Amino acid sequence: MAKITLVIDAMGGDRGPSIAVAALIRALQSFPETDFIVTGDEPRLKALLARESKDTAVDLSRVRIQHTSQIVQMDDKPGQCIRQKTDSSMRAAIDLVADGTAQGCVSAGNTGALMAMAYMYLKTLPGVLRPALITPVPNQHGKQGFLLDIGANPVCDAETLFQFGVMGSVLARELNGIENPKVALLNMGTEEIKGPDVVKQAAMLLKQSSFVNYSGFVEGSELFTGEADVIVCDGFTGNIALKSCEGMAKMVYEHFQRNLKTHWLSRGLAWLLYKRQKKSWAWLNPDQYNGASLVGLRGVVVKSHGNASANAFYSAIAHAITETQLNLPARIHNQVEKVLSEQH
Amino acid sequence: MAKITLVIDAMGGDRGPSIAVAALIRALQSFPETDFIVTGDEPRLKALLARESKDTAVDLSRVRIQHTSQIVQMDDKPGQCIRQKTDSSMRAAIDLVADGTAQGCVSAGNTGALMAMAYMYLKTLPGVLRPALITPVPNQHGKQGFLLDIGANPVCDAETLFQFGVMGSVLARELNGIENPKVALLNMGTEEIKGPDVVKQAAMLLKQSSFVNYSGFVEGSELFTGEADVIVCDGFTGNIALKSCEGMAKMVYEHFQRNLKTHWLSRGLAWLLYKRQKKSWAWLNPDQYNGASLVGLRGVVVKSHGNASANAFYSAIAHAITETQLNLPARIHNQVEKVLSEQH
Structure with a gap:
């Protein structure tokens, strides 16, 4: 080195x-x-x-x-x-x-x-055109994807989103060793007619390029499924997606914690379960x-x-x-x- | 009736x-x-x-x-x-x-x-100007808020977002009995300078109106905290936010389920815990x-x-x-x- x-x-x-x-x-x-x-x-x-x-x-x-x-x-x-x-x-x-x-x-x-x-x-x-903030995202197969942009550029044109796809590909290849990383655009549906024009234009650019393995649209529900190795969106959308996940996880966790306080037996059961499962959650x-x-x-x-x-x-x-x-x-x-x- | x-x-x-x-x-x-x-x-x-x-x-x-x-x-x-x-x-x-x-x-x-x-x-x-798709959203206080638009209008101008705030207020008042519902805009930060111009312009319109109790920006992490009774965004953003929550919940749930299959003791503990907590999760x-x-x-x-x-x-x-x-x-x-x- x-x-x-x-x-x-x-x-x-x-x-x-x-x-x-x-x-x-x-x-x-x-x-x-x-x-x-x-x-x-x-x-x-x-x-x-x-x-x-x-x-x-x-x-x-x-x-x-x-x-x-x-x-x-x-x-x-x-x-x-x-x-x-x-x-x-x-x-x-x-x-x-x-x-x-x-x-x-x-x-x-x-x-x-x-x-x-x-x-x-x-x-x-x-x-x-623009630097992007990119974050690794865990997925259900224990592997890792990337999401960008997560907040550096609130609004992006199609060319900028296209470049995010190119840069995300490089990271997925170099950091995760994925030969031909699948690149997707985050959208409100997987059909080609769905979403804002700028997202559809970015899809055209990604599809045309021989340097990107473009796989289509993914929805918010597919952030963690490993559907794509790189998920591209503008910084506003990426920020909302990540923070919504955070809010959801926090709501469920806090309710669970509050419930546990009600009885020693629940607390005990949860502790035992936690001990058994602890290792398997390390990836998260x-x-x-x-x-x-x-x-x-x-x-x-x-x-x-x-x-x-x-x-x-x-x-x-x-x-x-x-x-x-x-x-x-x-x-x-x-x-x-x-x-x-x-x-x- | x-x-x-x-x-x-x-x-x-x-x-x-x-x-x-x-x-x-x-x-x-x-x-x-x-x-x-x-x-x-x-x-x-x-x-x-x-x-x-x-x-x-x-x-x-x-x-x-x-x-x-x-x-x-x-x-x-x-x-x-x-x-x-x-x-x-x-x-x-x-x-x-x-x-x-x-x-x-x-x-x-x-x-x-x-x-x-x-x-x-x-x-x-x-x-x-435009109809909006609005959904009730549970919050941590056991109450209910509203989120709109969740997919009818991928792109909205400021005036349309403003009207969504007005319509959401009516629903929160009439359906949830909230006298003066707090209306917020979903944004990538709570500071006034944050986010796309259209969101900032909508904030100006909401602030100026005497018919809306505008409370500022909320982030994706505050969808379920009860910070606001009505949360306003365009349909693209609302769809991404909700589906991201869905994806997060699914990832955690499926991993938990997969883990449980590994040992009868984990399964048993989880079942006992579920029995004890079941009622308190009904609101979700x-x-x-x-x-x-x-x-x-x-x-x-x-x-x-x-x-x-x-x-x-x-x-x-x-x-x-x-x-x-x-x-x-x-x-x-x-x-x-x-x-x-x-x-x-």
Whole structure:
């Protein structure tokens, strides 16, 4: 494996830098070929690094702290961050990838600001219209698919959706080892006449391309069935789909929990059942799906959930390292160039 | 209660007329003030009515069969149905409401065709831009909200979304008895700057109106929290949100079931737990939520799920009867007129 450098924006997220630093210490142990730069408040990060590494054998010389004085808040507006947060930990992370000091970065901060900064200062690959936020999605066969866009671009034209299909294919092939990944569009029905015009136009483009294995429309109910390896939609739709799933799961879980409180016997039965089934649910553990990638940029940018635990943040770091080692941006660039030459 | 007449399209849905007829026999017993017209294949319906009513005391003189020769198939295109399925059970049902013979109808048939026929032959109320498909949604407090549009209008302008908020308010007030229902827009974030322009424009219109208690944006994760009594979105978004929930629930349920098969002890524990919790889950029984209403039309039109059981179809009939007895179309008309006079 080639030596790589990854930047960690340690000040993003709801839970402060201790989460990022704890995850980093674990990553230092698992990924000996990776060096790290941590952006944020230097005195605080120094103290945290010393504390978290105390009982480990990690070599802190592999970590460099880059001091920044500002923090992008979760409710900051992206435009304001571009203008005013020029010495923020997030901006420094993006700049370090843009100037080639690092090959990738991870942030748990404000998604809109991260997207805006990456678009503005790291820039999209030649030919790529818009970067997209892509997330792995578990499916019932224990395999993994991808859903994009999940929030970077609320409204997309057909050409942009088509490119999302191309970029999603590259990820499914490179990260999941699927030879000829099936690409579908998320729609309100599987018949060709269904849905908004922009989705139908994107279907035409995907069908015409010899570089995409287009399999048609899927519905929201097929997000987890493994029907497709890559599911494409605009960022508004992807956000609504994922958050609706979250709401559904939460409603059922909370009702179940509330019920259990009513009697010791229910509690006991549920506990026994949980013990028996625990292992088989590991594939659904949300921690391992933490880390949505911003694809289509001239470097690796991974967004951790704002509320991530250290374990989940570690998963996001691991994703970023894998993407960096595969040189995913270059592979996406190659594929997009081929597709563009087919079109013109 | 005033005497009303309801039409049942008996030939729609995936499971044939026996479901509709079984539900009808139950409705004849529960709703003595309602007469019914059943549209479809007369010999077949006659036989089914005789069979299903055999051991009951229902008075079949309250049911009239209107013979039709055609059936709208689930994969027929709406436009073709308008032109070619002029003697279908669905078209006859809509026509009977349009000419005043009946006040409402129920169909489990092709949603697109039902929407197209209702729009074309029953027509919208004066001032209403588009009819919307609205569904009750359970929430964690054991109460009920409404979500619209869930598929009748894939793309909507801001004015149409605004009217959906007005119509949803009327339903929440009249059907759920909520004095001043909270109306929210489904969006990809709760901050005012988030989301597509059309959603932001609809927010402006809702905020300005004195006839709507607008409460802001909600995310997909808040569909079931009771945050709002009415949640408004375009039909594409509503369809994706609901079907994503369905997919999530199915994935978890099927994995749970598959796990249970592995050991008799798990099966036993789950069964005991189910017995203890069964009652408390009744509020989530999908049967009782069957029946989405097409609102904004000059009569009551209720769409049952295509795959509904007799119990679920019965729920759809009960919904239609309630809406008809309340004269919901007239109440929506009044409210829309008030809103229009405020705007001009």
